[in-house]
Amino acid sequence: MNHRRNVSFATGRLKIFIIIGIAALFYGCKVSYSFTGASISPLAKTFGVQYFQNRAPLVQPGLSQNLTDALIDKCKAQTNLKYTTSIGDVSFEGEISDYNNRPYTVAADAQAATNRFTITVKVRFTNSIDPDLSFEQTFSRYMDYNSNVDLSSVEKDLSEKIIEMLVEDIFNQAFVNW
Numbered sequence: 001m002n003h004r005r006n007v008s009f010a011t012g013r014l015k016i017f018i019i020i021g022i023a024a025l026f027y028g029c030k031v032s033y034s035f036t037g038a039s040i041s042p043l044a045k046t047f048g049v050q051y052f053q054n055r056a057p058l059v060q061p062g063l064s065q066n067l068t069d070a071l072i073d074k075c076k077a078q079t080n081l082k083y084t085t086s087i088g089d090v091s092f093e094g095e096i097s098d099y100n101n102r103p104y105t106v107a108a109d110a111q112a113a114t115n116r117f118t119i120t121v122k123v124r125f126t127n128s129i130d131p132d133l134s135f136e137q138t139f140s141r142y143m144d145y146n147s148n149v150d151l152s153s154v155e156k157d158l159s160e161k162i163i164e165m166l167v168e169d170i171f172n173q174a175f176v177n178w
Helices: 002-028 063-078 153-174
Strands: 046-049 080-085 090-106 110-129 137-145
Touching: 002 090, 063 080, 063 090, 063 137, 063 153, 090 137, 090 153, 137 153
Parallel strands: 046 080, 046 090
Antiparallel strands: 090 110, 110 137
């Protein structure tokens, strides 16, 4: 009877050691995941976002600041990285390269029926922890609106929506490595 208790005790200890060993193995090979789908090396602690200059032929006041702030806010909200005003473990920089409004569809009377409002951004993402994940890419998003509406009356709303889409695209390219 005493022998069975010793075997049972030894088997229980062995199971505990195996569980601890497996946990240690997985902990050592850790990549951080979040509910947003972002996967970030646990070695990365900080992120930086340099001011996105507006180098588009048509410059809209406030657009650079709005884009920069939106990217900072997205990274703060959806990662555990700390924001730094200098270069971080991961860093974003770039420029607004295009901001335009063009006719998109034409009505029967040869007048524009729909206009397309577009914002294009060039982004350089540097990942100093894993340089293979660094990239330089152009992102462009647009929204169409009725040509009977004056751009000045919808420009602010369209810009905010486009910036939101651009920031989502930039964030996904940088952190969602599927």
